[in-house]
Amino acid sequence: MKKYNHTTYAILGILTTGCRTGYAIKQLIDQSLNHFWKISYGQIYPTLKLIVEEELSIVQTLSERGKPERNEYFLTDKGKAVFKNWLETPIEQIPVERNEVLLKLFFGRHQSKENTLLQLEDYQQKLVERYQLYQNIEKMITSTPHNTEDVTYWLFTLDYGKRVTNAAIEWCDATKEHFIK
Amino acid sequence: MKKYNHTTYAILGILTTGCRTGYAIKQLIDQSLNHFWKISYGQIYPTLKLIVEEELSIVQTLSERGKPERNEYFLTDKGKAVFKNWLETPIEQIPVERNEVLLKLFFGRHQSKENTLLQLEDYQQKLVERYQLYQNIEKMITSTPHNTEDVTYWLFTLDYGKRVTNAAIEWCDATKEHFIK
DNA sequence: GAGAGCATGTAATAGGTTACATGATTAC
DNA sequence: GTAATCATGTAACCTATTACATGCTCTC
Numbered sequence: 001m002k003k004y005n006h007t008t009y010a011i012l013g014i015l016t017t018g019c020r021t022g023y024a025i026k027q028l029i030d031q032s033l034n035h036f037w038k039i040s041y042g043q044i045y046p047t048l049k050l051i052v053e054e055e056l057s058i059v060q061t062l063s064e065r066g067k068p069e070r071n072e073y074f075l076t077d078k079g080k081a082v083f084k085n086w087l088e089t090p091i092e093q094i095p096v097e098r099n100e101v102l103l104k105l106f107f108g109r110h111q112s113k114e115n116t117l118l119q120l121e122d123y124q125q126k127l128v129e130r131y132q133l134y135q136n137i138e139k140m141i142t143s144t145p146h147n148t149e150d151v152t153y154w155l156f157t158l159d160y161g162k163r164v165t166n167a168a169i170e171w172c173d174a175t176k177e178h179f180i181k
Numbered sequence: 182m183k184k185y186n187h188t189t190y191a192i193l194g195i196l197t198t199g200c201r202t203g204y205a206i207k208q209l210i211d212q213s214l215n216h217f218w219k220i221s222y223g224q225i226y227p228t229l230k231l232i233v234e235e236e237l238s239i240v241q242t243l244s245e246r247g248k249p250e251r252n253e254y255f256l257t258d259k260g261k262a263v264f265k266n267w268l269e270t271p272i273e274q275i276p277v278e279r280n281e282v283l284l285k286l287f288f289g290r291h292q293s294k295e296n297t298l299l300q301l302e303d304y305q306q307k308l309v310e311r312y313q314l315y316q317n318i319e320k321m322i323t324s325t326p327h328n329t330e331d332v333t334y335w336l337f338t339l340d341y342g343k344r345v346t347n348a349a350i351e352w353c354d355a356t357k358e359h360f361i362k
Numbered sequence: 363g364a365g366a367g368c369a370t371g372t373a374a375t376a377g378g379t380t381a382c383a384t385g386a387t388t389a390c
Numbered sequence: 391g392t393a394a395t396c397a398t399g400t401a402a403c404c405t406a407t408t409a410c411a412t413g414c415t416c417t418c
Contacts, residue, residue, distance in 0.1 A: 168345055
């Protein structure tokens with residue numbers, strides 16, 4: 001089966017959830033997948049064009065009165081099969097995540113302890129903000145009525161973000177110790 | 182002060198450690214920074230050309246007998262200042278790390294529990310392998326004699342990797358629970 | 363009438379990977 | 391002689407971001 005890039009699969013996936021337009025895809029990702037996925041219009045519209053060319057989707061142009069014209073996309077059987085195949089294939093490898101703070105720390109021998117501490121504290125603060133953001137999203141989605149099953153999956157991904165962010169925060173604490181003494 | 186990309190700062194940093202050639206830079210990154218940074222020759226050689234053009238570095242071509250010809254790079258005062266300035270500037274923001282497993286899980290409502298479990302188990306296995314790799318690197322650098330201070334910084338970055346990877350492994354366990362029942 | 367939101371799209375640029383090309387030396 | 395290692399480099403390609411351009415509708 002022909003391979004596509006991650007962006008293409010993400011868009012195919014979102015088309016299975018009822019989102020129909022490029023604009024709505026952007027909104028859904030920004031609102032629900034924001035902590036582990038992002039996308040720009042510069043990817044969305046060319047990819048929508050691509051999946052139609054590849055016959056993974058068909059497009060219907062709607063001009064309702066009182067609304068701006070819009071293109072609605074629907075998966076074809078081929079599109080559904082390609083998506084399902086991707087869903088069932090394990091990822092090839094965990095990507096190496098470039099970390100600029102670790103890079104700076106790696107060169108720490110050549111800088112002052114004070115500066116290293118400042119970098120760690122700044123990083124930790126940004127991590128704490130991110131953690132609090134996750135908590136707020138969690139509060140919001142558990143207090144607002146949603147489809148129960150959707151919420152469950154949403155919470156899994158949030159839990160991942162919280163756990164990993166928390167581990168990084170704890171590392172900051174432990175590492176700061178070495179530069180305070 | 183003029184801005185450069187991360188790759189440029191990484192290379193400036195490595196030139197402060199005594200690495201001198203493009204080949205040696207590649208080796209150092211592959212061996213020591215591999216868990217949070219990677220680079221290809223397609224980035225290294227054009228960047229080395231750039232830093233010479235920008236007068237951040239000078240280059241000396243050596244042809245020793247018995248050795249292939251090589252270009253050695255040395256930071257200029259300007260190069261050292263640019264690097265120091267980068268070291269002292271906090272990162273702008275923590276980047277969003279795309280996570281393909283979370284993306285698949287997000288669409289989990291539309292697939293079988295069995296498949297979700299398989300994806301989680303495969304991911305966990307890859308994480309465990311990564312964790313063990315970190316442990317092995319740790320053993321190796323603590324048992325081989327190195328400059329003590331260098332080792333300390335090296336261990337900090339490894340500790341980060343271990344903590345974050347471990348948090349992800351634990352998340353896999355917790356999440357798998359929901360699909361086993 | 364101004365601003366927010368809905369809606370679509372492209373071009374320039376940046377950043378990075380992969381494959382390819384070349385050639386010397388060293389160890390077996 | 392042949393495989394591994396040292397060493398340098400480029401071209402094609404892929405992915406993604408940013409800025410820009412357009413125009414409609416709805417609310418205040």
